[in-house]
Amino acid sequence: MKFEQTEINLKSGVHDKTPSFLQRLSVREAPLGSPVMRQRWSDLLFLHWQIEPKFIQSQLPAGLHVDLFEGKAWIGIVPFAMERVHPVGLPPLPWLSWFLELNVRTYVHDESGRPGVWFFSLDCNQPIAVEVARRFFHLPYNHARMRADYQTGEVIYSSQRRGTDQVSRFRYRCPLHAEPARDRSLEWFLVERYLLFTTDGMGRIRSGRVHHKPYRIQQADCSEWTAEPIRENGFAVLSGPPVSMLVAEPVEVSIYPLS
Template sequence: MPSEKNTNSPPTHPQRLSFRDAPAGRCIMRQRWSNLLFLHWPIDPACIRARIPKGLHVDTYGGEAWIGVVPFSMERVHPVGLPPLPWISWFLELNVRTYVHDDQGRPGVWFFSLDCNQPIAVEVARRFFHLPYNHARMSAKCDLGEINYRSLRRGGAEESYFRYRPPVDGKPAQEHSLEWFLVERYRLFATDRSGHIRCGRVHHTPYQIESADGAEWSAESIRENGFELPSDPPASMLVAGPVDVSIYPLGD
């Protein structure tokens, strides 16, 4: 008899590649992500394993789990069939995330928090996508080609800050590299009110990335999520150009 499939097996490279393709089904929302900064630190997989639900497994690279901090701008956010609205379709977001896969070997993102300065977006994401959004006071200003990005979560004690330059000559991440593992993610996981794991798909062209040389950063958002502040600089610092994104409904 064939042996039972190990449901904790990591995704194969062909599996990871396959999720670049647009999923079947109806796109429900469109948006643009821009001014992206990706900061990542290695972390003991046991620290992540204790914080994710049963049915998800830590996705590792080089034997390490990874925790990421990603500030960026959300633009032109709108449901399919409706136009963007000036007062609610442009806002900022700062997320803290890690990387997981499910029992089917599907790789994706698990969010510990998503801070946002648009209250309507916070409520919609909480209710319909079951994501841990928080309202925050945020700003992003461009000064002499640098983005100065600040975020203070409502009720938070310390502000997160980032200073970085958008990419000049970005290129797609090289397959099998750490950068590819970190940024080539087209699925998110969440748990609904009943504790069931739900997953959502996004589709966009691959990020055009380059090293975020000279970037300044804070890791306060990591501490706010119950992790120790990293003692070392990020092992990976990347900036990415804008991408137009299609959002699909949550499923199983």
């Protein structure tokens, strides 16, 4: 497998090259400056489907381009738990710093070739976190009813966005034999992402960095899943199971301000 890096594709409207291998490696390094928040991500499940690049490109703002792997665009669902979320210099608060999140995402790069993530939605069961993320990070957060139960090594995860009747359920086992993704592999392309893009109230593209050790991942033992969160973002329900199903060990994360 290799990254799609050449060929102008005028029919699909996607950019003619994706970031180089060195550009992908460079965003893994800790950025200059000080982080504004710290947190821990755990119980991570990554589900991904292939999707036509033109469908993704049509939903992106000018200046961002679909990031391709072997000529395909990817859309993913990532449920997980956020723990010990707190601003730098302040302690975590028991009633505020632990919550659940489920995001729908795709992979993009900007005009300078920086690879990153574009979020179509981020559902969260902590209303204060939703408001903070919307106001200060300009991210499309939604308040949701969410629950994670744990039974003999399994995570039973459910999410229902406020104002909807649809409940999305996932059942998967925590990783036991995880290891870092192999460079240039599909798994590496999907999970090794340390930059997010969003737009502010003026329509300007903004970017933000996160930093953590590379994920240790393994193939997921996932007995229940749904593509419903993708449909809630205006895409047709995808047929068939995910092409890629991964779980990851917890990581300690530093969050940097938008630029």
